[in-house]
Amino acid sequence: MLFTVSSCKKDTETTLPEPVDPSAAEYVGSYYLSAARYQLIAGAANGKILFAGGSDGASGLFDNVELYDTKTGQWSYSQLSEARRGSASTSDGNLVVIAGGMTTLDYSKTVDIYNTKTGLWLTTELSEGRNYPEAAAAGDKIVIGGGYNGVYSTTVDIYNTTTGLWTVAQLSEGRNFLSAAAAGNKVLFGGGSTGANATSAVDIYDVNTGVWTVAQLSEPRCFLAAATAGTKVFFAGGADALISDVVDIYDVSTGAWTVAHLSVPRFSLTAVSAGNLVLFAGGNDGVGLSDVVDIYNTNTGIWTTTHLSYAGSNLSGAAAGNVVVFAGGLDGPAWTDVTKKVDVFKLK
DSSP states (O other): OOOEEEOOOEEOOOOOOOOSSTTTEEEEEEEEOSSOOBSOEEEEETTEEEEEOOBOSSSOBOOEEEEEETTTOOEEEEEOSSOOBSOEEEEETTEEEEEOOBOSSSBOOEEEEEETTTOOEEEEEOSSOOBSOEEEEETTEEEEEOOBSSSBOOEEEEEETTTOOEEEEEOSSOOBSOEEEEETTEEEEEOOBOSSSBOOEEEEEETTTOOEEEEEOSSOOBSOEEEEETTEEEEEOOBSSSBOOEEEEEETTTTEEEEEEOSSOOBSOEEEEETTEEEEEOOBOSSSBOOEEEEEETTTOOEEEEEOSSOOBSOEEEEETTEEEEEOOBOSSSTTOBOOEEEEEEEO
16 A cells, blocks of 8 residues: 555635634645545644545545645555545554544444555554544554444544554443544543433543543533644534534643633534644534634634635544645535545644
């Protein structure tokens, strides 16, 4: 699964509204994926941003892997070991990890691991296949939890990148459409759907001690987004009976929770962090799709707003250095309204 290099068409004609604070994020243009899709995943390491898998919204699944080098602007291409959608992704050091998802036949237990330094792939397996798990990494542990495989899974697979060994733990309750992020030595799994309702549970795993604790979001919700900046973990948006604008912020250094708000309530949004900034992009506000990108500066506590070049939900996003990329997703009301567009922002 070696990458081959190719050119990728850039859209130089798109113009965007000026952001509230032009110094926070500058839109630098759009590219196109090789195929329109959503439920693709993204990860980043060593200045490279990787997009993989996904669905055309109908019967088609993709094994496409597209790698954007933020330093050179070049794109290169490879394949996953199997086509699938709804995988989890996280990064740890040089590694980008793509775990689980749904194939055309079954729930996937496959884990593809790409080493951005060597260009080599490793394939291993979860303890059970499942769709819509979530993943985050802390220390030398990659932690993959939740999802759905006919039941709402409590399973947490923990991969030690130093030893190559797997261990298994359990969430406090089974759920999918949850979100995960890590800061310091803590990995957090927040919210999600238990099937009967949305949950406010946040399972917190200490990778140093192996101890689990449980906290609560300020309100239950699923289809939320999570990201980390510094010592703070953000759980934003989502939906239960109502669509939420709430951002629950957990500081791993103090154990304290605070609450902030998005400029627009929405679910199925995407969160990306870069340095001291956290970006919350796109989503569905219940009336239509959103092009809003809310940006929070953890140093100043100031919120600013900019816009995607298209309104979309279920985007995939990642950051490398001061470059943030949002790709694919839905750009219309139907599940087959998928896009191949890739928006690139540069942060200052």
